[in-house]
Amino acid sequence: MTAMLSVQHVKKAYGGVSVLRDVTLDVDQGQVVCVLGSSGAGKSTLMRCVAHLEPVDAGTISVEGQLVGYERRGNHLHEIREAELCRQRRGIGMVFQHFNLFGHLTALDNITLGPRKVLGLGRGEAEAEARDLLAQVGLGDHAATYPRQLSGGQQQRVAIARALAMHPRLMLFDEPTSALDPQLVGEVLRVIRALAHTGITMVVVTHEVHFALEVADRIVLMADGTVVYDAPPSQFRSTTDEHVTAFMSHVTDVPAAVSTAEALTE
Template structure:
């Protein structure tokens, strides 16, 4: 049976999020299946990062639901209505969908290896020796086998982001959420991070990637969502999003971006 015939791994229904009187998300509906890579593109302020933070309940939506493998995220239904999950249950759900941020968020006083194994040891109770072995393997996987004992201050931005990806993988998540993973990097360091994400996609990791890297999204993503004004303006495979059948606003956005950056579709940036 194909992936698309199965129930979605992540299901978002009628999601709304406001900050004061400003409605940022206006009824988002998306299904993501196991091993799919979804890219989210759109202008700044369109709601991309807010949507990602709602999925992980770093921001709490006012309306709608998010389900991970059928389980309601962030809440539980009771006879008296929907109630927030206890902190322990929410933490368990978050471990199932690890997040990689723009700015790495590494512990500066801990080595690359110590950053990677913190979650498994402290949160999941993994044996420290077992965690070190796993962490060393993951750092090798992201090309940092020679930097296991280096502190963040001794790592480049690209290396720090790869440590952050290894840290996310250490939680053995079902899905990884990437929030502009290359936006804080110097241009010459972007490629090394995108290579790691590309490798994860080839291995079948389910991922959501908020990105401005259009060439990369075209190459790696199975589906691309174009958000505009807090709504799903367009959704489809790269051939649709970057083709003549895309919605008018999508075509205008991608045309302007590609002209500005002189991107040739089908080739990574």
């Protein structure tokens, strides 16, 4: 069975500094994989490479068996044209640390812009779906609201709805709560937690360890630009692996993460 996402021996450097060192990772269809790791481990760079917002220096990334950002000609890989890359990205939804909403557009218009311009949906169909998505993320009464009128947590939920409006096969979350005040984290995690039960394939980079243990099918730990541990949450909880032990010894927000996880189950 072909993996939904296959990252094979990917390397990436900036100015001679290696950020990703031979990363290999497969994610099966319908799986929720949470990626943990200290700052500088390469987590965000990996997400950007998966969406081909950054080209890789070596290795390959495939979604449903199709190379992302490249095509093979003989024994060499060549970057594809921008139009083809945009077509590929339709199937990859990405939610960033910062919300990247268009400030001059309402929440409804932020969500409908992609489906109308890229998918060719009519205004009525796009708006009907956008309203359903806003209701799904708990913002059904904020369709006419502008980003500046929304809290950070609400803006991030609009960003999630915007990504879902493109009907992605794969959802990437790059530390979606890191820019939020602590009291707003729970509302975004609730939405992601609900999505985890819908069957969509998700890769979530997060610092919320207890949340990851709750929702993930697999926990992936990165350090120094590579994957150092990959296992189900039950094994992550009980392992004596030195990389996991070292990471957990430096996690300072565990109490907050615990309270957040408890809040999610209320």
